[in-house]
Each structure stands twice: as C-alpha cells, then as structure tokens.
Amino acid sequence: MAIEIRVPQAGESVTEAMVASWKKAVGDWVAQDDPVVTLETDKATVDVPAPVSGVLVRILHDLGAVVRVGEVLGVIDETAAKPAGEASGPTAAPKAPPAAPQAAPGAAPQPPAAPPVAAAAPRVMPAARRVLEEAGIPAAAVAPTGPGGRILKEDAEEAARIARASPPPAHPTPAPEPPAAPPSPVPDPSIPVSQALPDPGEEVVPMSMIRRRIAERLVQARLEMALLTTFNEIDMSRVISLRRERGDAFQARHGVRLGFMSFFVKAAVDALKRFPVVNASVRGTDIVYHNRYDIGIAIGGGKGLVVPVLRDADRLSLAAIERAIADFGRRAQENRLDVAELQGGTFTISNGGVYGSLLSTPIVNPPQSAVLGLHAIQDRPVVRDGQIVARPMMYVALSYDHRIIDGREAVSFLKHVQGLVEDPALLMLEL
Numbered sequence: 075m076a077i078e079i080r081v082p083q084a085g086e087s088v089t090e091a092m093v094a095s096w097k098k099a100v101g102d103w104v105a106q107d108d109p110v111v112t113l114e115t116d117k118a119t120v121d122v123p124a125p126v127s128g129v130l131v132r133i134l135h136d137l138g139a140v141v142r143v144g145e146v147l148g149v150i151d152e153t154a155a156k157p158a159g160e161a162s163g164p165t166a167a168p169k170a171p172p173a174a175p176q177a178a179p180g181a182a183p184q185p186p187a188a189p190p191v192a193a194a195a196p197r198v199m200p201a202a203r204r205v206l207e208e209a210g211i212p213a214a215a216v217a218p219t220g221p222g223g224r225i226l227k228e229d230a231e232e233a234a235r236i237a238r239a240s241p242p243p244a245h246p247t248p249a250p251e252p253p254a255a256p257p258s259p260v261p262d263p264s265i266p267v268s269q270a271l272p273d274p275g276e277e278v279v280p281m282s283m284i285r286r287r288i289a290e291r292l293v294q295a296r297l298e299m300a301l302l303t304t305f306n307e308i309d310m311s312r313v314i315s316l317r318r319e320r321g322d323a324f325q326a327r328h329g330v331r332l333g334f335m336s337f338f339v340k341a342a343v344d345a346l347k348r349f350p351v352v353n354a355s356v357r358g359t360d361i362v363y364h365n366r367y368d369i370g371i372a373i374g375g376g377k378g379l380v381v382p383v384l385r386d387a388d389r390l391s392l393a394a395i396e397r398a399i400a401d402f403g404r405r406a407q408e409n410r411l412d413v414a415e416l417q418g419g420t421f422t423i424s425n426g427g428v429y430g431s432l433l434s435t436p437i438v439n440p441p442q443s444a445v446l447g448l449h450a451i452q453d454r455p456v457v458r459d460g461q462i463v464a465r466p467m468m469y470v471a472l473s474y475d476h477r478i479i480d481g482r483e484a485v486s487f488l489k490h491v492q493g494l495v496e497d498p499a500l501l502m503l504e505l
Contacts (some may be wrong), residue, residue, distance in 0.1 A: 079110060079148045081141050091115045092283045093147070098130050099213070099224075100197070100377060104150060111147055111427045114283045119409035122147065123489045124423050129154035135437045136200065138280055150224060164249060205230035211237055249324055288379055295438050300476040303435040306488045309496050310451050310466045313337055316498055322460075328393035336395040340501050341444055341494035343367045345390045348489045351479055353420050354442040361478050370419030371399055374408045374429075381439060383419040427451065433469045446491070447471040 081091060089115040098110050109121035110130065132149040144185055186485060198206065198213045202225045209230075216233045218225040281289070295301065317332050324332040346353040346367055354363045367388040370381040382402040384395065405411050423435045427450040436447035454467045455489065472488045494500050 075152055076131070077120060077128065077150045077152050079125065081113065081143050081145045081147060082120070082122060083143055089282075090140055090142045091120070092280075093137055093141065094119065095137065097121075100133055100165070102130050102468060103154075104128065104130055108211070113141070113408075115413070120413075124150060124202055126150055126152040128152035128223055133197065136197070137179060138200065140283075140500055159313060170328055198221070198230075199227060200301075201227040202230035204257050205234055208287070209234035209237060212415060216441060234407050262425065267364050291440060298440065299438060299443075301438060301473055302476045302481070303471050303473040304481065304484045304488055305471050306470045306492050308470055308492045309456070310468050311335075311409060311496075313498055314451075314466055324393070328397070330393060330396045330400055333396055333399070335399055335425060335455070336392040337495055337501065338385065338446070338448060338491070339371075339387055339390075340392065341393050341447045341491045342369065342421065342423060344494060344501070344504075345389075345487045345490040348490060349483050351483055352444045352474065352487050354478060355420070355443050355477065357441070364420040368418055368420045370422035370442075371402060372422060373403055374426035378418060381419065381422055382415045383417070384413055422446070425449075427468065433471070435471055436473045438475060442498060444472060444474040444484070446488075447473065 091353075092115075094112045094114040096111050098108075102125065104110055104124040106125070106127045109122045110124050111122045113120045113122060128150040130148060130153075133146055133149045134146055197218075202214075202216075205227060206216065206225075211230070211233050212227060216225050216229050219229055242325065276362075281484060285301050313334065318336075321332045350363055351361070354361050355368065356362070366386060369384045369387040372379060372381050384390065384398055387395065390398070402411070419439070420442060422436075422439050422445040423441060424445060425448040426434050426436075427448050431449050432452065433449055434447055436445045438445050449464045449469045449471075453464045453470045455462050456465045456467065459463070470491065471490065472484055474484045
C-alpha cells in the first residue's frame, strides 16, 4: 500500500517550506519515524519522519522546491519487503547505481538500464536540466549516476560532450537561403536583465526560507514604522572587574561562563518595567501593553539570523539566562531551534559587538516596538574626576517605533540601562 509523506504543520504562521535535503533516495528502505526529508521554513529547519516502514518509491519535489503545508513530498510502499542486509535509519548509506556502459567514441548516448523501482521518468537535477536544455538532449538519452537514478550535472555534461563529438547525419545540401536579418540590439523590456544578460562570473543561488523571511520583516519594519535611534555609551569597567574576580567561581557553581549578555537582559527587564511603552506594540489603532517580559536574543545561526526568546526573563537568574543563551547558540548553529522558541517576543537585544561592530542602528523586529543594540568594547579616553583616563567603553543604541514611543521615554530607558550596567550592584539589590 502506498503511503504519502506530507508537509507537516510547523507553526501557526508557517504556510510553506523549502526542500533542503533528502536523507533517502528512491528505492531506499526507511524505518518508521526515521527522517526522510529536511524542510526549511522561514523560522527553523524541520525533519519530516517516515509515517510507516517501507521502500521510498517516489520523490515528488527536488531540492530547493517550495512546498505548502499538506502537500505530498513523496510516497512509501509499506508492502515492499525489507532487502536482506539493508541498514535502516538516517545513517544508512545510499545504494550505488549500476555503472553505465562506456559509450564508444562518436556513438550516440545509450539510455540507462531500467531502475529497480519502475514508475517515473529519470529525475534531473536543476543544474543538469540547464545543460541538457542548452545542448538539446532529452533526459531519457542520458545515463544517470546519481543516487536514486538522478541525472547529475556531470552526466549531462558528458552527454553533451559526446553529442558534440558525434558527426552530424548526412543530409542533401539544401539550397542557400538569404541571410537572416540580424537580431535587434534593443533588449526586450519584459525580460529581466539578470536573464537577458547572463554573466559567466556570477552564481545565482535562491534565498533560503529564513533569509526570505528576514528580508520581509526588515522591509516591513521600514515601511510600517516610524523608526528612530538614540545612542549612549556605557563604561564596562565594573562588569569586567566583576567577571574577572568572580567568573571562575560562577562557572564552577553554575556550569556556564558569566558573559555580558545576562547583565543587559536583567537591566533591560528592569528598564521595561519602568517604561512599559517600550515593551508595548501597535495593533491597528491600539497600543498593546504586554505584562510579560519575553526577551528575544538575536543569534547568528547556520541559516541566518534567528531570534529565540527568553520566556519570563524577569524570573530568571543571571546563571539561568547564561545557560539559556548558550543553549540557543549551540542549537542555532545546528538548525535545531523549535519554531515555538522563535515566536512571541516583546523586546529584542542584538549584540553586533561579537562580530566587531563599533556602532550601528538595529532594526526593530515587528510587531515589537524597540530593540537594544550592543557593540564592541573599546578602551577610550574619558574624563573622570577632572582627569582623562582610559576606560572600556561600549556604544549602545535603542531603535524604537516613534509612533508610540517618544524621545523622552527612549532616552530615559537607555540611561536607566546604562546606570544599571555601570553599577551592577544595583541589579543584585534590585534598586
């Protein structure tokens, strides 16, 4: 019996995904619940498991294809017998296809042998399809060597080379025709320049679903919000001194390194309580005040920028915040963050300083109304008690939606964060 593999629901707002990789090829045995295909949504990467055990007999979407929730990805035949010695699970090695016979010089390319699972025409990879279309060679005339009978780019190039080396068939010499009129030098305005004038020095790669979503959200923020940014700088001397004096004991006690981000999370939460409009959002013509403090932490992941959310950050200790951020960072690099972890934040903190950024204007993540940007720490000359001294200074920026947040609240919010970080004892004493 044929069982369909369908695109699962991956979140309330997720309606489509992109096929990132197939972990199994046509003809492979799969065990129930083994990952068969990996999908990339605009929020996270999702492995789709096999609904039953059986043989994968059809793959309906190539890599890079955009599919919608509920759409069929492939078909498993659960009545097929498990091959003797066949390993199950995601680590099973794909079966090598039979070697194609070597074509004699000048001979026409031979069609491939029938695959073990009949039913479908040869699967042509996108790069191979372009080569075949340019050479005018049908896919059926190419011997596939890729997993599951796929025609790879190398197969298409070899077929094109053989076709070019073959002598053309003899035909009676036709009567000479008048020369054709030269093509018009005026380009067709309906054809995009990127297609009309291909550049051999360029490589065109489709945007990932996450990158598309990032682009949409950033443009949305620019178009719908009245964005403004205010700046300040923070003397990091006391925090650095505290980390130097107590960092080893903190790590031994809590099993995680004491970083800077936990101080800023605690300071931001305290400032949000004092200036609740910074934690609010716009809904139509209403202002929605959130009575929770879910802080998004911007992290560079394997597929792009992601913003996992620290739920109820006001209830977390410095150690709990550091553990959660470290866990987010590890799983972001492995693309293993859950969709639910990326939704529902009320305020965001972005640390461009880890990449060396000295100053920037972060963009608000809708529907939030503000984002705090942190930057690199530099020793700079400052005046203390009438003397010029060197201090480790950090520029900070608060971008905010001026529709609901006035400059007074924004500047006061940032000044409050500055005061708490410059004197971390205030955080511990909740003053």
